[in-house]
Amino acid sequence: MKIIVSSKSMYNCLKGIYFDNESVISVYLNRNELIFYTSKRSVSLLVESSEQMALYNQADRRWDWVCELLKSVGEQPIVMEITDKKLDVIFQY
Numbered sequence: 001m002k003i004i005v006s007s008k009s010m011y012n013c014l015k016g017i018y019f020d021n022e023s024v025i026s027v028y029l030n031r032n033e034l035i036f037y038t039s040k041r042s043v044s045l046l047v048e049s050s051e052q053m054a055l056y057n058q059a060d061r062r063w064d065w066v067c068e069l070l071k072s073v074g075e076q077p078i079v080m081e082i083t084d085k086k087l088d089v090i091f092q093y
Contacts, residue, residue: 001029001056003049007078007091011070013045019064027082029054036063054082061087 013036017024022038029035031052035044066089070078079090 001049001051001054001083002079002081003029003034003047004077004079005034005045005047006075007070007073008075009045010078010080011067011073013043014063014067014070016043017041017063017067019067024058024061024063027056027058056082057084058082058087063087 017036017038018040022040024036024038026037027034028037029047029049029051032046032048033044034047034049035042036058066087069089073091076091081088081090
């Protein structure tokens, strides 16, 4: 699944997850809403995607690293490619 999202919106969503005590277990796309499920909560944000629905196991992905990376990036659109086996974040500089 490839999605387009604002780097600031993604950061604001991910900072709502307390990565010291929880981790992202799965990511669910429902139309234009991307939902992150953790062991304790769910957080969501609006995105643009060509797919309507998708569910991916993200138990071994490092979303905490994505959050740290986005903290230091200026506002820009980013492309994220998510599958069960990988997580790519594509920036343009």
